[in-house]
Amino acid sequence: MEPYLKMVNVSKTFPGVRALRDVSLEVARGEVLALIGENGAGKSTLMKVLTGVYRPDNSPDTKIIIDGFEISIESPTHARSRGISIIYQELATVSNLTVAENIFLAREPLTKLGLIDHKTINRCSRELLDSLNMDINLKSLVGELSLGQQMMVEIAKAISYDAKILVMDEPTASLSYKETVTLMNLIRDMKAKGIGIIYISHRLEEIFEIADRVTILRDGVSVGTLPVAEATKEILVRKMVDRDLLDIFVKNESFTQSEVILKAENIRNIKRKNELGGVQLQNISFELRRGEILGFSGLVGSGRTETMELLFGMHPYKGDIYLSGKKLHMKSPRDAIDAGIGFATEDRKQLGLVLDMTVRENISLPSLESISNMQLVNKTKEREICKRHVDTLSIKTPSTEQATINLSGGNQQKVVLAKWLQLAPRVLIVDEPTRGIDIGAKAEVHSLLTELASKGVAIILVSSELSEILAMSDRIIVLREGAIAGEFTQQEATQDKIIACAFGSGEIIGKAV
Amino acid sequence: MKKDISEDLGKSGRGALKSFFVKLASIRELTVFAVVLALGFGIALFSPYFLRLNNIMSIVRTLSTTTIMAIGMTMVIITGGIDLSVGSVLGLAGMFTAMSFSHNYPPILCVMLGLSAGLVCGFINGLLITAVNLPPFIATLGTMSICRGLIYVITRGNPLTPALADGYKFIGQGYIGVVPMPVVIMLILVVAFQFCMKQTRFGRYVYALGGNEQASRLSGVKTKRVKLQVYTIAGFLSAIAGVILYARMTSAEAAAGLGEEMNVIAATVIGGASMSGGSGSVIGALIGAVLIGVIKNGMVLLNINSYAQQAVTGIVILLAVGIDMFRQKKD
Numbered sequence: 001m002e003p004y005l006k007m008v009n010v011s012k013t014f015p016g017v018r019a020l021r022d023v024s025l026e027v028a029r030g031e032v033l034a035l036i037g038e039n040g041a042g043k044s045t046l047m048k049v050l051t052g053v054y055r056p057d058n059s060p061d062t063k064i065i066i067d068g069f070e071i072s073i074e075s076p077t078h079a080r081s082r083g084i085s086i087i088y089q090e091l092a093t094v095s096n097l098t099v100a101e102n103i104f105l106a107r108e109p110l111t112k113l114g115l116i117d118h119k120t121i122n123r124c125s126r127e128l129l130d131s132l133n134m135d136i137n138l139k140s141l142v143g144e145l146s147l148g149q150q151m152m153v154e155i156a157k158a159i160s161y162d163a164k165i166l167v168m169d170e171p172t173a174s175l176s177y178k179e180t181v182t183l184m185n186l187i188r189d190m191k192a193k194g195i196g197i198i199y200i201s202h203r204l205e206e207i208f209e210i211a212d213r214v215t216i217l218r219d220g221v222s223v224g225t226l227p228v229a230e231a232t233k234e235i236l237v238r239k240m241v242d243r244d245l246l247d248i249f250v251k252n253e254s255f256t257q258s259e260v261i262l263k264a265e266n267i268r269n270i271k272r273k274n275e276l277g278g279v280q281l282q283n284i285s286f287e288l289r290r291g292e293i294l295g296f297s298g299l300v301g302s303g304r305t306e307t308m309e310l311l312f313g314m315h316p317y318k319g320d321i322y323l324s325g326k327k328l329h330m331k332s333p334r335d336a337i338d339a340g341i342g343f344a345t346e347d348r349k350q351l352g353l354v355l356d357m358t359v360r361e362n363i364s365l366p367s368l369e370s371i372s373n374m375q376l377v378n379k380t381k382e383r384e385i386c387k388r389h390v391d392t393l394s395i396k397t398p399s400t401e402q403a404t405i406n407l408s409g410g411n412q413q414k415v416v417l418a419k420w421l422q423l424a425p426r427v428l429i430v431d432e433p434t435r436g437i438d439i440g441a442k443a444e445v446h447s448l449l450t451e452l453a454s455k456g457v458a459i460i461l462v463s464s465e466l467s468e469i470l471a472m473s474d475r476i477i478v479l480r481e482g483a484i485a486g487e488f489t490q491q492e493a494t495q496d497k498i499i500a501c502a503f504g505s506g507e508i509i510g511k512a513v
Numbered sequence: 514m515k516k517d518i519s520e521d522l523g524k525s526g527r528g529a530l531k532s533f534f535v536k537l538a539s540i541r542e543l544t545v546f547a548v549v550l551a552l553g554f555g556i557a558l559f560s561p562y563f564l565r566l567n568n569i570m571s572i573v574r575t576l577s578t579t580t581i582m583a584i585g586m587t588m589v590i591i592t593g594g595i596d597l598s599v600g601s602v603l604g605l606a607g608m609f610t611a612m613s614f615s616h617n618y619p620p621i622l623c624v625m626l627g628l629s630a631g632l633v634c635g636f637i638n639g640l641l642i643t644a645v646n647l648p649p650f651i652a653t654l655g656t657m658s659i660c661r662g663l664i665y666v667i668t669r670g671n672p673l674t675p676a677l678a679d680g681y682k683f684i685g686q687g688y689i690g691v692v693p694m695p696v697v698i699m700l701i702l703v704v705a706f707q708f709c710m711k712q713t714r715f716g717r718y719v720y721a722l723g724g725n726e727q728a729s730r731l732s733g734v735k736t737k738r739v740k741l742q743v744y745t746i747a748g749f750l751s752a753i754a755g756v757i758l759y760a761r762m763t764s765a766e767a768a769a770g771l772g773e774e775m776n777v778i779a780a781t782v783i784g785g786a787s788m789s790g791g792s793g794s795v796i797g798a799l800i801g802a803v804l805i806g807v808i809k810n811g812m813v814l815l816n817i818n819s820y821a822q823q824a825v826t827g828i829v830i831l832l833a834v835g836i837d838m839f840r841q842k843k844d
């Protein structure tokens with residue numbers, strides 16, 4: 001069958017960066033093409049060219065062919081009218097409108113009087129959601145839905161534009177395990193309906209599960225396309241990184257008891273974060289020791305991030321937090337930082353980075369005091385420090401003076417980590433540190449965390465990825481509905497036990513608290 | 514991306530000549546400066562008087578108070594806020610100075626009292642915004658009216674004209690060489706605050722706060738304190754402008770600085786500050802003020818209806834900011 005979409009020899013240059021060089025790919029209807037590559041390989045850029053966000057470099061060889069016609073894509077609206085839609089990782093729904101209103105946003109059918117025809121909107125939306133087997137209430141505000149459900153709404157919206165090709169850029173990065181399963185089923189449904197899908201992910205397991213073919217990018221160049229049936233993890237990794245990689249990191253030296261650094265006693269938030277979401281924490285108590293990596297597991301919405309926010313002084317709290325036996329009175333993150341606590345947040349765009357500032361300015365922000373002489377910032381020292389982090393974390397950027405908004409998602413994540421590494425805190429909280437990071441960098445982050453721990457830093461690791469929690473943690477605390485549901489040592493912990501504990505189904509095995 | 518002159522000139526020394534010029538063109542301040550030069554050249558063609566030293570000095574003396582206030586406004590706008598009270602604070606500071614002189618206080622004390630009036634107003638603005646959580650627009654709209662009202666209540670609308678010490682008049686009327694004293698003060702302040710914004714921790718925090726307040730707070734920036742400081746500085750700088758203006762005019766008018774906030778905001782945004790926060794520079798504000806000053810002077814020299822001047826200034830703002838938006842969108 002002639003492929004529905006063909007991109008031939010696409011190149012894209014940014015000032016100082018050659019993001020894509022003569023990349024070609026093809027997608028047929030009813031096929032899932034996976035697009036993989038390291039952070040900064042050019043995956044998102046290629047998709048932005050396809051959906052009209054960027055224009056490709058001018059070249060006579062460059063062609064984009066859709067359904068047999070060569071076209072040049074002018075804008076996202078134009079792309080959509082040609083049947084090409086994209087779901088970005090940062091969702092583009094409007095949170096104070098209902099599901100149905102979101103689906104018909106900006107093309108609402110009108111009644112004879114020129115008012116919005118809610119009846120038709122609701123009927124069409126219902127039919128649409130039913131045809132996709134989505135169990136979502138049409139009338140709920142999108143802001144009240146979970147991230148996974150919001151993504152379903154976006155997909156429904158894309159389909160309603162009669163999409164023939166649907167691009168998904170790291171869709172599962174912030175989905176829970178259950179939501180990921182739902183998404184996989186949905187993709188199979190869409191495939192059966194003849195929709196072609198371009199699927200970007202750093203999780204190779206998903207690719208083996210869902211994709212038909214896989215195209216690999218390395219440094220802006222396509223290094224091959226092969227049927228998934230012929231691929232193995234080793235082959236894909238070698239093509240992506242061009243070197244052999246250690247497999248997922250396992251912390252081998254086991255932790256020896258040491259003194260308690262951080263102690264939380266019956267902490268809970270005074271207010272929920274907002275009326276819609278947010279969890280009420282219930283008297284959380286635990287201890288964290290020097291050199292220990294303490295994993296926090298639990299479902300999305302179990303209160304992991306909320307707990308960390310209290311430990312970092314972001315909200316008023318009840319209960320006591322002690323650092324090295326001294327009670328802390330934290331009113332702001334500054335107090336937490338001064339006490340020696342660092343917090344690499346999960347949401348890099350809103351909480352992690354000042355996007356318009358450079359890599360250098362972002363990395364130095366929390367530790368600017370130590371890089372300054374009184375008020376004067378020592379820029380030479382600042383540059384040196386940032387270069388070092390850029391090298392050790394292999395952050396892909398033309399220079400430390402690049403604005404972070406121009407970095408690829410994974411590299412932004414690394415900048416967030418770098419700024420907390422530079423602060424060298426006694427307690428480091430990392431919330432989803434490897435989300436959106438490629439496998440090579442992931443192994444690097446894991447070994448970095450282990451190294452920090454062996455130097456005596458106490459680490460709290462929050463992650464939705466069970467394999468990561470299991471491999472990295474000396475001890476694991478599982479939260480459920482704002483309370484501690486169980487605690488496991490590294491020896492006791494297994495995937496099944498943690499899942500059971502997190503869901504609260506079945507008996508809780510291990511040392512229940 | 515917008516960059517600032519100081520950092521870019523330093524870095525691009527070794528680069529190829531061409532990329533050097535491309536880079537220069539991408540610096541907002543220099544573009545506006547080029548427009549100023551072109552405009553000046555054009556005006557000079559029709560009116561040779563434009564280039565006379567005393568005309569130029571009179572232009573810069575007139576714009577010096579605007580620029581001093583624009584320094585503070587730039588900082589405020591970089592944090593993502595706005596300060597509408599600058600014109601009223603200028604008037605109030607002049608009024609306080611004049612009242613002190615009419616009580617025969619020593620000149621130093623008079624100046625200090627005038628300056629503290631501005632400092633207090635700025636601090637109150639800061640408190641309203643950080644402690645009461647009012648939006649900057651509303652908070653400073655309120656203080657703008659309060660300060661102006663206060664002036665009218667105190668003076669019943671009559672100008673104050675007490676006898677002034679010569680030393681004090683020198684601030685507004687004196688010269689150092691050929692350069693008027695207000696311009697000297699302005700230049701010192703511009704250099705000092707440009708340095709402060711680009712080289713100090715405080716300056717970095719101001720930019721970070723405007724770029725992403727949440728992320729800055731989580732990085733340990735005391736966002737409320739920095740904002741409070743910024744509004745206080747803005748009030749203080751307006752007071753300096755008020756003290757200078759009064760020394761020049763020797764009469765504290767109730768309407769002094771009325772509507773001046775619009776010129777100040779205009780200079781700031783023409784100079785590259787973005788109303789959404791995070792970008793802008795002190796040098797830019799100076800160049801913006803120069804552009805406005807040159808246009809006003811040119812229109813007088815070319816005998817353009819004085820009522821039309823306001824409209825022309827408006828058009829320049831729209832052009833300057835519009836062109837910049839367009840260029841940013843293109844790359």
Ligand SMILES: Nc1ncnc2c1ncn2[C@@H]1O[C@H](COP(=O)(O)OP(=O)(O)OP(=O)(O)O)[C@@H](O)[C@H]1O
Pocket residue numbers: 014015017018019037038039040041042043044045046396397405406407408409410411436438
């Ligand atoms: N607007 C831009 N300006 C300058 N450089 C850019 C811009 N957008 C992307 N780049 C650069 O192009 C390269 C490719 O980026 P892209 O976002 O496509 O990577 P990616 O493969 O999606 O990576 P990730 O897995 O981290 O999301 C990176 O080096 C990035 O820094």
Ligand SMILES: [Mg+2]
Pocket residue numbers: 043044045169408409410
């Ligand atoms: Mg990407």
